[in-house]
Amino acid sequence: MNVKEYIEKNRGRFQEELFSLIRIPSISSDPSHKNDMQECALRWKNLLLETGVDMAEVMPTSANPVVFASKVIDPSAPTVLVYGHYDVMPVEPLELWNTDPFELVIQDGRLWARGADDDKGQSFLQVKAFEIALREKLLKCNVKFLFEGGEEIGSPGLEDFCLAHKDLLKSDIILVSDTSMVGADVPSITTGLRGLAYWEIEVTGPNRDLHSGIFGGAVANPINVLCKMIAGITDNDGHITIPGFYDDVEEVSAREREMLAAVPYSEDKYRESLDVKALFGEKGYSTLERTAIRPTFDVCGIWGGFTGEGSKTVLPSKAYAKVSCRLVPHQEHEKISGMFIDYINRIAPDYVRVKVTPMHGGEGYVCPIDLPAYKAAEKGYEDAFGKKPLAVRRGGSIPIIAAFEKVLGVKSILMGFGLESDATHSPNENMPIDIMDKGIEAIVGFYREYGR
Template identity: 45%
Template sequence: MTLDTILRTADAQIDGAVSRLFDLLRIESISTDPAYEEPCRAAADWLVRELTELGFDASRRDTTGHPMVVAHHKADGPHILFYGHYDVQPVDPLDLWDKDPFHPALEDTPGGKVIRARGASDDKGQLMTFVEACRAWKAATGTLPGNITLLFEGEEESGSPSLIPFLKANAEELKADLALVCDTGMFDAETPAITTMLRGMAQEDFTITGPDRDLHSGMYGGPAINPIRVLTRILAGLHDDTGRITLPGFYDGVPDLPAEVQESWDALPFDAERFLGDVGLSEPAGEQGRSVLEQIWSRPTCDINGIWGGYTGAGFKTVLPSKASAKVSFRLVGEQDAAKIQQSFRDYITDSLPPDCSVEFRGGDPANATTLPIDAPEFAKARAALSDEWPNEAVFAGCGGSIPIVGHFRTYLETDSLLIGFGLDDDNIHSPNEKYSLTSYHKGIRSWIRVLDALTTS
């Protein structure tokens, strides 16, 4: 049975594939809201039924939170683990949606037909590209493609509290030669991408306290320390005039971009002016001497995400506040040590405090960056397979965000990942009117067929 036969089968089944995706999209599996516990369970059960009908040994695995779905097809050859998540973001603000977010529909847009619904792109549509690739393979050949395990999570959009305990408890069952992760996107609508760099994260939520209560500025303004003034001075010192971050040791472990990667990125049709112009900006504001793509994909950042204190209501209240707070996050790359950077930031804040001020920290768990081995043969095979399906050759791309599952697979399963997805930048994930291109869905199915063929039969 040839690859072309399986691809033709996928083409013939596309209407059914869309219908099945719609069935999953109708389930309101919002993981962060306890009111949607039953829909999350229903989504997991729906996937178990579909996978069982396809011939997988599939089961719902209950956790202290929402269930995991695990499915196996045993065969000779390399063991491949595919990961996706069936939970979705909340839909608020509902009044900004053009239609009910859980009533999926095909819509015509200037860019072609799209599937409009919450979860269409993040991550139900992406997840189903792989399931439907397996369906076409089974229909054309009578069997599933290779030695495959599927792991579908129900808490990705709410911080994955059950994931690490589950990976630890089931490491021997889940450990694989390679993991495939679909929660990523294309470079553009005609250029597929394999994401090879993921930035890590360190976060800090902190409060500086001065006087033991809010004070009248007429009586205490001048002699009393103002925590907002202290806070803004400290935050302003985090960057120098060239955009570099001033924390001691911050750039330890930040690698230079390999020349061949730099050349491939420079050749991409990326319009930095348009990228910034689309959000009402005109000038890059990061590190001087670094391109916009470098800044997003391969350079570390420090961002002030929120700042508050004093009186912020209507009118004016001449208060000298007792407290001032901020949230600061760091995107990390290469071999930067997230825990050390978090501690360096805390030391910087503490050492910068004047007399009569104290600080309380409420930081999150730091996570290091992940760089994947693009010289591994599986990466070359997948790149060639994707290039055969799309108009443009597949590129190795960086990612400005963080995908913790990749680091967790490396830490707890000793498994590296291939990150391949078909989302587009304008899919409105996490926002009203989320969509997924019908082309992304259809060619995503075909792409996974090609990738599976390359990884399991070549």
């Protein structure tokens, strides 16, 4: 049976299985969902066992549990480790969703739900491709699975788990479906990822909320101060002003910048899809470069003072922000994090107290395109999409990928099938059904090739 027929014949079961994962609100950033993490891991274990793995276990870590599974075809054959994550992002603001985020809705040729792409959908297509390769006797390698429950919060506990289970996780290559392609008709493999550093800043002014008439003008307002500090972190050209911040940033070669410039891209369409009149980013770099090879500074959230209905006047006691930097390969997230904290403490004026708490972080990653596994992945995309995939660096971060290389000594191939329109991390996350089908085909294609 060919792959397309297999998918068509099993479509109802596939969707039921995916729905059983979607239905569990496994939001890792919210401690109240702790039980959902356990339940989702267990669901994966059972789905993996049904595909025909030799063993599958839910294993504890210092944070959320991982699911580990293994299928040995031939002890002397190479081994693939498939990594994915079963946790999802929060769903707020709920009012912007057109459907219940935890119900799988099929509409307009797409699957709509939180995690439809990131990463329940993409992990699922990995597992279904394995199922097909196994049952159709296409496998020429051993396959292990490692699905974790904390990717969206920086994979706490997973690096330690890898250190403690190096033998169990022994493999020749890691396969990951948790990235995006340039477009539905422009298949691409992500060969670079940005790193991440994330902090919470707390600014304390007076010891209580004050009457802004009686005290205003004489006592520093912590929101005003926070805004000034944040404003000072970037200049008007979009450069980050923290001394030493760019020291380790890789100067990308002219050749690679040319390759990036060759990626099909319409600035007008990009702008229009976001409904912005103009784009803004670091001077001297194109949009694709800004998101791929340059670090960033973004405020992810800010709050303080009176935020209710109406117009209360107050000089508040506290102001908060959650801020993050995307980092590029060679920037060490711990070094950057220390640098940032020192800088904020240095620029903090003496009329407020400032506390900076590092939240999570990870290094960037680069994948060489001459690995046999990369070639097998290329072949898989060609099978499914009818054209050779581009090799592109992308802006997102999967900190654990760099950790895998450091701890396990194994490179990862990022066979992702997301699209910009999938709205990962946003309301109305979705994944086109035909792209999911092609993703399965591409991975089956990889298995046809790899270990031959």
